[in-house]
Amino acid sequence: MRPNPRRGGWSPPRPGKDLDLTQKASTTTAMAEAQNLPVGSNTTGAIAVAAESTTATRMSAPPSFDVADFPVPHGREEEWRFTPLDRLKGLHDGTAQATGTIKTDVSAPDGVTVESVPRDDARIGRAGKPIDRVAAQAFSSFEKATVVTVPKEAVLTEPVTVHLHGEGGVTYGHTVFDIGAFAEAVIVIDHTGDAVRSANVEFVLGDGAKVTFVSVQDWDDSAVHCSQHNALIGRDATFKSVVVTFGGGVVRLNPRVNYAGPGGEAELYGLYFTDSGQHQEHRLMVDHDAPNCRSNVAYKGALQGEDAHAVWIGDVLIQAAATGTDTYELNRNLVLTDGARVDSVPNLEIETGEIVGAGHASATGRFDDEQLFYLMARGLPESEARRIVVRGFFAELVQQIGLPELEERLITKIETELAASVA
Amino acid sequence: MATLEINDLHVTVETDGGPTEILRGVDLTVKQGETHAIMGPNGSGKSTLAYSLAGHPKYTVTGGSVKLDGEDVLEMSVDERARAGVFLAMQYPVEVPGVSVSNFLRTSATAIRGEAPKLRTWVKEVREAMERLSIDPAFAERNVNEGFSGGEKKRHEILQLELLKPQFAILDETDSGLDVDALRVVSEGVNRVREGGDVGTLLITHYTRILRYIKPDFVHVFAKGRIAESGGAELADKLEEEGYEEYVKGGATA
Numbered sequence: 001m002r003p004n005p006r007r008g009g010w011s012p013p014r015p016g017k018d019l020d021l022t023q024k025a026s027t028t029t030a031m032a033e034a035q036n037l038p039v040g041s042n043t044t045g046a047i048a049v050a051a052e053s054t055t056a057t058r059m060s061a062p063p064s065f066d067v068a069d070f071p072v073p074h075g076r077e078e079e080w081r082f083t084p085l086d087r088l089k090g091l092h093d094g095t096a097q098a099t100g101t102i103k104t105d106v107s108a109p110d111g112v113t114v115e116s117v118p119r120d121d122a123r124i125g126r127a128g129k130p131i132d133r134v135a136a137q138a139f140s141s142f143e144k145a146t147v148v149t150v151p152k153e154a155v156l157t158e159p160v161t162v163h164l165h166g167e168g169g170v171t172y173g174h175t176v177f178d179i180g181a182f183a184e185a186v187i188v189i190d191h192t193g194d195a196v197r198s199a200n201v202e203f204v205l206g207d208g209a210k211v212t213f214v215s216v217q218d219w220d221d222s223a224v225h226c227s228q229h230n231a232l233i234g235r236d237a238t239f240k241s242v243v244v245t246f247g248g249g250v251v252r253l254n255p256r257v258n259y260a261g262p263g264g265e266a267e268l269y270g271l272y273f274t275d276s277g278q279h280q281e282h283r284l285m286v287d288h289d290a291p292n293c294r295s296n297v298a299y300k301g302a303l304q305g306e307d308a309h310a311v312w313i314g315d316v317l318i319q320a321a322a323t324g325t326d327t328y329e330l331n332r333n334l335v336l337t338d339g340a341r342v343d344s345v346p347n348l349e350i351e352t353g354e355i356v357g358a359g360h361a362s363a364t365g366r367f368d369d370e371q372l373f374y375l376m377a378r379g380l381p382e383s384e385a386r387r388i389v390v391r392g393f394f395a396e397l398v399q400q401i402g403l404p405e406l407e408e409r410l411i412t413k414i415e416t417e418l419a420a421s422v423a
Numbered sequence: 424m425a426t427l428e429i430n431d432l433h434v435t436v437e438t439d440g441g442p443t444e445i446l447r448g449v450d451l452t453v454k455q456g457e458t459h460a461i462m463g464p465n466g467s468g469k470s471t472l473a474y475s476l477a478g479h480p481k482y483t484v485t486g487g488s489v490k491l492d493g494e495d496v497l498e499m500s501v502d503e504r505a506r507a508g509v510f511l512a513m514q515y516p517v518e519v520p521g522v523s524v525s526n527f528l529r530t531s532a533t534a535i536r537g538e539a540p541k542l543r544t545w546v547k548e549v550r551e552a553m554e555r556l557s558i559d560p561a562f563a564e565r566n567v568n569e570g571f572s573g574g575e576k577k578r579h580e581i582l583q584l585e586l587l588k589p590q591f592a593i594l595d596e597t598d599s600g601l602d603v604d605a606l607r608v609v610s611e612g613v614n615r616v617r618e619g620g621d622v623g624t625l626l627i628t629h630y631t632r633i634l635r636y637i638k639p640d641f642v643h644v645f646a647k648g649r650i651a652e653s654g655g656a657e658l659a660d661k662l663e664e665e666g667y668e669e670y671v672k673g674g675a676t677a
Contacts, residue, residue, distance in 0.1 A: 392521030
């Protein structure tokens with residue numbers, strides 16, 4: 001269906017950043033908002049309206065719980081073309097035997113139950129199926145799942161925290177967060193240590209529930225981590241996800257959102273700092289399958305050093321039933337040195353024109369020399385000027401997240417990373 | 424007494440057609456406590472002079488010298504020049520997203536003064552300086568230059584001038600785009616700094632309007648990349664009457 005501005009439902013483009021869908025509603029269109037695009041970087045995007053290449057057709061197999069339903073990837077598939085398969089330690093081809101150990105430390109406030117349940121527990125797998133072979137492998141391989149239940153109407157004053165500390169070797173896992181109607185919770189998963197980890201995380205939000213989920217990837221540089229995050233957002237519920245990736249050799253995360261009813265809201269934020277040799281990949285999917293839901297995606301990353309590689313895929317699908325949708329997605333990358341590479345691909349698929357608004361933006365740039373000059377002209381040595389620009393770049397997003405206690409932690413984390421690296 | 428001495432300064436800028444010479448032998452000496460107005464038509468190279476003195480990488484010095492009390496300014500990096508006491512109030516200051524004005528001011532003051540100002544006196548100092556420039560206190564929590572109006576940007580530049588107390592202040596078209604009220608407020612700020620007697624001021628402007636508020640000791644007419652004529656405040660009156668025509672005719676401007 002071709003969107004028709006006269007029929008209403010289209011909001012005016014946001015200042016300066018949006019593609020104007022009303023003018024470019026044909027098939028696909030390249031997104032160009034590059035400033036000083038570094039060599040080797042790729043910032044493309046597409047808006048597809050009933051086009052042949054869609055999120056579904058791009059995948060090499062339909063979602064499934066069974067690893068056997070997915071062919072072993074060879075690297076040219078759409079969903080694998082940016083990932084260094086040879087560094088996945090066999091998570092993708094069935095050779096990774098679960099012989100490792102990971103120390104798990106869960107702390108939950110009173111009223112919250114934490115259970116270890118067998119694979120056939122009915123609460124597993126409700127938020128979504130694995131969408132690629134690695135996620136399916138994790139689903140097929142875990143022995144026991146963890147189910148964390150926040151009862152309905154419980155408003156937690158303390159966060160639920162899960163600390164996973166890798167002690168080497170391959171592990172698989174599965175965690176379900178079952179959030180009752182009108183409950184409110186902050187959930188934090190911290191990842192540290194050395195691990196080859198493939199684990200999926202599910203969130204099932206009851207009507208009107210409010211969840212903030214923070215996932216911090218602070219692994220050792222040797223770690224490999226793949227995870228699919230599925231959130232099923234109940235009617236009028238709010239899900240806020242904050243993904244912070246600083247560590248790990250290869251990190252590949254798939255945060256995904258579906259709506260169980262109208263009025264749901266998803267905010268997906270991400271920060272990454274990709275150093276030399278690191279591969280950090282964030283692949284988001286917001287599936288607007290119910291009317292009057294909102295989604296807002298904002299990921300920002302800084303890269304530095306030889307072979308630092310960040311990948312950001314932002315897929316949004318507005319299904320025919322999802323009238324009244326309001327969605328926006330943004331990715332910004334700051335490339336600090338030569339030798340780093342960014343692939344940023346926003347995709348927006350629209351099956352109804354009866355929406356409030358839809359837009360996306362992606363930009364990858366180098367340091368703005370004028371900013372450096374301005375700060376240096378105020379006496380700041382170049383290294384400090386650079387640090388303040390990077391800090392500001394992230395602070396803008398951190399301010400937007402709107403959680404004071406988390407803000408502080410993130411800023412401290414960024415400061416540490418900056419002190420160690422931007423010299 | 425500190426002296427800024429510019430001798431036979433030649434500067435080029437890279438253009439599509441190769442390097443183009445913008446400054447063609449500028450001679451100027453500014454002493455602490457003096458105010459020099461540099462006036463000239465568009466494209467005469469006034470702003471190039473300002474940015475070259477501050478060390479903007481876009482401009483290449485191909486000849487001449489700039490000395491601050493005998494020290495070679497051209498050998499210094501941008502930040503070294505700032506710490507040596509050269510301040511450039513920019514015509515188009517850039518946005519620095521995610522960096523608050525208060526954080527920015529304190530970071531600059533720390534860099535320029537060589538130590539972090541004591542928090543209690545600093546907060547008071549900033550608050551008072553902002554009040555004098557009729558800047559809303561909420562301004563301190565905004566990100567640097569982000570969404571600032573033209574007038575706010577200029578006030579913010581002069582706020583920095585007042586707080587950083589340089590030896591030499593270069594004001595690049597600080598008057599451009601200001602309405603009369605803003606022009607008065609900004610000029611008063613500049614005058615407060617001048618009254619201390621510790622700053623040498625280079626006031627770069629296209630219009631004589633700001634000279635009604637800031638009285639220069641010397642006026643220089645800038646044309647075709649160099650100083651074409653120098654005089655006292657009366658030269659500004661002549662320019663007010665006659666414009667720049669006399670200086671631009673007889674050849675294309677740079």
